Amino acid sequence: DTTGSFTTLSVIDTAPSNAVRCRIQLTMSDPVGTVVFDNVTVTDDSPANLLFNGAFEFSDSSPKYWESVVSAGATNGSVVDIDATSSVNLAFKIDETSSGISFHKLRQYLKVIEGETYEFSAKVKTSLTSGRAFLHITYFDDSDNSLSAGFSSQLTGINSFTELYVSKTAPSGAVKMRLQLIADQGSDSEIIGTVTFDDAVLTPQ
Numbered sequence: 001d002t003t004g005s006f007t008t009l010s011v012i013d014t015a016p017s018n019a020v021r022c023r024i025q026l027t028m029s030d031p032v033g034t035v036v037f038d039n040v041t042v043t044d045d046s047p048a049n050l051l052f053n054g055a056f057e058f059s060d061s062s063p064k065y066w067e068s069v070v071s072a073g074a075t076n077g078s079v080v081d082i083d084a085t086s087s088v089n090l091a092f093k094i095d096e097t098s099s100g101i102s103f104h105k106l107r108q109y110l111k112v113i114e115g116e117t118y119e120f121s122a123k124v125k126t127s128l129t130s131g132r133a134f135l136h137i138t139y140f141d142d143s144d145n146s147l148s149a150g151f152s153s154q155l156t157g158i159n160s161f162t163e164l165y166v167s168k169t170a171p172s173g174a175v176k177m178r179l180q181l182i183a184d185q186g187s188d189s190e191i192i193g194t195v196t197f198d199d200a201v202l203t204p205q
Contacts, residue, residue, distance in 0.1 A: 006038065050110060051179065054122075054200035056090045063092055069105040073098055074191075077106070082196065091198035094183050096131075096191045103184035106197065112139065112177045113204075117169040120152075120179050122200040123161045131191030132156045133183045135166050139174040147171045154186065161198065167205065 015022065026037045052065035059079040062068065068076050077094040094104045112118065124133050135152035150168035170177065179202060183195040 006036075048203065050118075050202040050204070051108060051200055054202070055198065056092050059090055059092075063106070066092075066106050066108060069103075069107065071102040071104075074101045074104055077104060080196070082198065091196050092181070093194060093196045094191075095194045096183075099190055099192075101185075101191050103182065104191070104195070105180050105182050105184075107178055107180040109176055109178050110202070112170040112174050114170045114172055114174045117167060117205040118177065118202055119165060119167040119205055120200075120202050121163055121165045122181060123163050123198045124155055124159070124181075125161045125196040125198075126155045126157065126159045126193065128155075128157055128191070128193035128195065130185070130188035131183060131193065131195075132186035132188075133181075133195045133197075135164050136178075136180040136182055137166055137168045138178045138180075139168070139170050140176050140178070141173045142175045147174055156186070161196075 024040070026040065028035050053059065053063055056063045056079050058064045062076065063079055070076060075094070075096060075098075077092055079090050080093045082089055082091045092106060096104070118137070120135055120137050122135055124135075126133050132154045133156075134154040136149065137151075138149045139147045141147055148168065148171050150166045152164040152166040155162060155164070179200075181197045181200060183191055185191055
């Protein structure tokens with residue numbers, strides 16, 4: 001088109017297995033003259049993730065948008081590169097070797113619509129000699145009273161990355177929810193070992 005009018009161009013592609021990022025380029029081939037680019041957008045056909053920074057990519061030593069709550073004497077955990085080759089595949093890791101530690105919790109609060117069902121999921125990796133890891137949802141009313149709660153299955157011992165899920169409907173009167181990634185002592189006396197959380201997602205069902 002030599003008239004100078006704007007034309008919409010698009011490309012659709014699927015991320016292959018193990019992909020962690022993509023490069024978007026605006027380019028010209030053997031140009032003569034001028035090219036103007038405007039209104040560039042990238043969209044994802046997968047369901048919207050309501051969590052902020054669920055993949056921990058927006059982080060330095062601590063994960064942005066997440067609140068960390070730990071028992072006395074515990075470490076706060078840290079954001080790590082799980083590939084150990086670059087800074088583009090980050091996760092949150094708890095590494096506890098001290099005795100007597102009872103819990104680590106990483107959480108967010110979000111507004112909800114009562115009667116809506118939400119699914120909370122995350123990939124979890126463990127190397128524990130004691131303790132467990134799981135996901136937890138709690139709904140609250142406008143006075144911060146707890147209304148109902150849901151738990152995922154739990155991981156103990158040694159596990160490669162495993163996707164855990166919990167699905168729960170917001171009860172009548174619910175105005176917000178608390179989403180937690182938890183490592184705690186469970187039926188043991190303490191947490192010993194490592195737990196790594198990644199790719200946390202919250203979607204309405």
